Amino acid sequence: MSLYNIEVKKISGETIPLESYKGKVLLIVNTASNCGFTPQYEELEALYQKYKDSNFEILGFPCNQFGNQEPGNFSEIKEFCKLNYGVTFPLFEKVDVKGNTIHPLFKLLTTEQKGLFSGEIKWNFTKFLIDSNGNVVDRFAPTTKPNKLENKVKKLLP
Template identity: 65%
Template sequence: MELYTYSAVKPNGETVSLENYKGKVLLIVNTASKCGFTPQFDGLQQLYEKYHKDGLEILGFPSDQFMNQEFDNNEEIMQFCKVNYGVTFPMFSKTDVKGEDAHPLFKFLTKEKKGIIGSEVKWNFTKFLIDRDGQVIDRYAPQTKPEKIENDIKRLL
């Protein structure tokens, strides 16, 4: 239940409680617009379109912590995602996902599911799969393409 105690800020400045996503299967992803993994937005959007009606929510958190691969402001980020990849799943404001200033949500996620080489997020497009009860079920490396996660998502739906 701890997952639902967090909130995050949308690009328009609105604070959204993760409690709004209670009962949904979540795929939480730290994203970047200028990364070699950026084309994964296509796969994420396809998953969203295919399974949103069944209870899947994909939550994107842009981060500029990995070689400055994100635009400076939220408007540019949202425009890029919409125009180039047709992103319609919820995106949030640019967020720190590692280090002392990491968003509390990412501190929670990395504590719940450590990576192969430690708990901290190591790169863009690290993905966390959460079940309908708010339990962190799995963590996927940046190289893991969204379509490789599809069967895990279907099991939770």
């Protein structure tokens, strides 16, 4: 299965195919509003602002599977991210990133990326870097700050 065959729901409820991001470098992140890593929204937004005009997108997928750290509804999540961190990158509806109800996107991401960080997602703010052809090229632990990814992102941009 290709990344571009998967459909996702924006936080507004609109369903879109990931194919609409074809040709762009993507950073896909499972997020949460009440996590110790939540301040990473600020660095994610800074990275997005710096490269959004260079075929780069950050896609945030709220998840409530780790310590009930994303209990809000869609409007609460969107408002929290905008008010507290100025988030303008695309946010999507809450998804499951592990277990029997894993979203097809995260099933693909966790099986495509081999190596030390392969397999089930263990916490919020796990990050996946996707090249402009839809290939998973790297996976980063929640502790990896977004500003540490800049050089890897730049190498993939045209």
